[in-house]
Amino acid sequence: MNIESTSLQARARVHAALGDPARLAIVDALTLGDASPGEIGHDLALPTNLVAHHVKVLQDAGLVTRSRSEGDRRRTYLRLVPEVLAALAPPCLDAADRVVFVCTHNSARSQLAAALWRHRVGGPVASAGTHPAARVHPRAVRIAHRHGLTLDPTGTAKIRDVVREGDLVIAVCDNAHEDLAGPAAPVHPRLHWSVPDPARTDTDAAFEAAYADLAGRIDRLAPAVVPAPGPPARTSPTSGRSATNSNAASAG
Incomplete structure (x- = not known):
């Protein structure tokens, strides 16, 4: 399986996880801060068993991670993984001049x-x-x-x-x-x-x-759109520094 196909499958899994209104609400709730499953259930008026189910689906899709409280070790907190949401965007095009x-x-x-x-x-x-x-x-x-x-x-x-x-x-x-x-x-x-x-x-x-x-x-x-790489910086024959850096230093 090629990398592009793997990426599509991973994105489809995330989209599927977000396709349920309750799971989307959980992601929204975690966008700006972390919360325990109990707090999520209270805020969204969801029973414990449904919260556990939805959190597992989100974890399996890589959208949410769980960590144990440094205070009360019996408590866990849910954290959104924003990079996974960012990865839902289509891949970049080839570099263009x-x-x-x-x-x-x-x-x-x-x-x-x-x-x-x-x-x-x-x-x-x-x-x-x-x-x-x-x-x-x-x-x-x-x-x-x-x-x-x-x-x-x-x-x-x-x-x-x-x-x-x-x-x-x-x-x-x-x-x-x-x-x-x-x-x-x-x-x-x-x-x-x-x-x-x-x-x-x-x-x-x-x-x-x-x-x-x-x-x-x-x-x-x-x-x-990814810009094509520009030409390499010219090197000053006297200092060994690139001309661009040298000019920037003198301008600064």
Whole structure:
């Protein structure tokens, strides 16, 4: 069994343990502090036998550990294992040199996505289109400015001229995703976001909805994107220290 399959099974076991309302309530109760099984039963109005059953399931899933009191040795306390909850998140993507958002005309969704990524996440980012328009849609520029972002009205580009090896390519429209699905396509997106085209409605509300959709997706994606390692620090020939560290020391 490979590591990915093992990880999926472990996560499924945790999800199954959390699938009962009483067990989820116990986890909630232990999120900010430890408690004895008796205290849990009292607070959640659960009989002793049910508390024991639910705690065992949570322990078997690795979510809860039990320790003996340093005071009254007959008493035990339950403690949540937060790393197990954190591990429920999907695994990270492969390291990427840059994130590139692609749509059909590179005039709205991909432009907004790149501007959002640059503002909220940072790091190398670009956008492109399968059939780029001559300019960025004026409503996209206006919505971007409203949210403190900047778009170049003439900054559209063709996908062939932008995407390079090592990029994480994300198609933010259905047409671009489907255009790039064939074997002859120059680029195959790693991810697809089915964001409705705001230009079809051509209202500020539609562009705002696209902006909000993209913003939420970027917030969810960002923690899973691992940046590619940068070049090694240059070493100063005189001191043997890296130039980066030397500059930082002098700047400090």
